[in-house]
Amino acid sequence: MKARIVVTLKTGVLDPQGKAIEAALKSFGIESIEGVRQGKVFDIEVAATDRAGAEATLKTACEKLLANTVVENYAIEIA
Amino acid sequence: MKARIVVTLKTGVLDPQGKAIEAALKSFGIESIEGVRQGKVFDIEVAATDRAGAEATLKTACEKLLANTVVENYAIEIA
Numbered sequence: 001m002k003a004r005i006v007v008t009l010k011t012g013v014l015d016p017q018g019k020a021i022e023a024a025l026k027s028f029g030i031e032s033i034e035g036v037r038q039g040k041v042f043d044i045e046v047a048a049t050d051r052a053g054a055e056a057t058l059k060t061a062c063e064k065l066l067a068n069t070v071v072e073n074y075a076i077e078i079a
Numbered sequence: 080m081k082a083r084i085v086v087t088l089k090t091g092v093l094d095p096q097g098k099a100i101e102a103a104l105k106s107f108g109i110e111s112i113e114g115v116r117q118g119k120v121f122d123i124e125v126a127a128t129d130r131a132g133a134e135a136t137l138k139t140a141c142e143k144l145l146a147n148t149v150v151e152n153y154a155i156e157i158a
Contacts, residue, residue: 042100
């Protein structure tokens, strides 16, 4: 079963990397960018017979390794 | 206008980072993971009056900076 996990910074958490990307885009002449926040995406193949099983596995993966839940949110999308 | 850009490695391009994450998940006892590929996500706020304008700006941003189109694909989703 294919799934995608998107990990993004929580609102209010500073994102210097996003700011740097925004500045770089502007220096390339792309002026209409008003904000950039960078996150991570994981495309994962899970061995599971049902969606609920896959979701439980992926939730554990997020909590244990993929996301730092103090400062990051995660979203699980199962295809 | 809010948009999300997802940058992923093209099929066939090796992803050692993904392999390392897969191994780490297995070492945490999450055995049902069969594959992981990591990508990047950018949440971008664009000043544009219409979707076509925003899409054109974001395409330029991807081609110039956000994605290495030799080894990466990008997808633009405008909210």
